[in-house]
Amino acid sequence: MTRQIISTTNAPAAIGTYSQAVRVGNTVYISGQIPLDPATMQLVSGDIDAEIRRVFDNLAAVAEAAGGTLDHAVKVTVFLTDLAHFGRVNEAMATYFQQPYPARAAIGVAALPRGARVEVECTLSL
Secondary structure, eight states: OEEEOOOOOSSSSOSSSSOOOEEETEEEEEEEOSSTTTOOOOOOOOOOOHHHHHHHHHHHHHHTTOOOGGEEEEEEEEEEEEEGHHHHHHHHHHHHHOEEEEEEEEEEOHHHHGSSSSEEHHHHOO
C-alpha cells in the first residue's frame, strides 16, 4: 500500500523527524500532539484545561486535513506528566468525541517534549 503524508498549517508543524499524520489505506495515524499554538509554535499558557483543549484542537485539525474528524478515531493514547489530570482529559474528550467512544490508553510519563504536561496521539479509520 502507498503512504500519504498528511500536513496542515492549522496544527503545529512537526518539531522533529516525523509527519503530522500518515494515511495508509483507510487508516490514518496521527502523531502525538502537545499544546502548541500552530500560529506561534509556543506552548499555550494557562491551566491544564487550556492545554488539553489545544491538544484536541490540534488533533481535530490534522484529522480534518486527512478527510475525517475525531469521530473517526478508533484508538487514542494519552500521555500525562501527572495522572491527577486524567479526569480533566475525560471531561474534554466528552466534548470532542461522540459515543461510541474510541479505545483509549492513558500513560503517566516523566516528561514530554518542550515541557508539555499532556500529549495525545490517535488512529483514525476513514
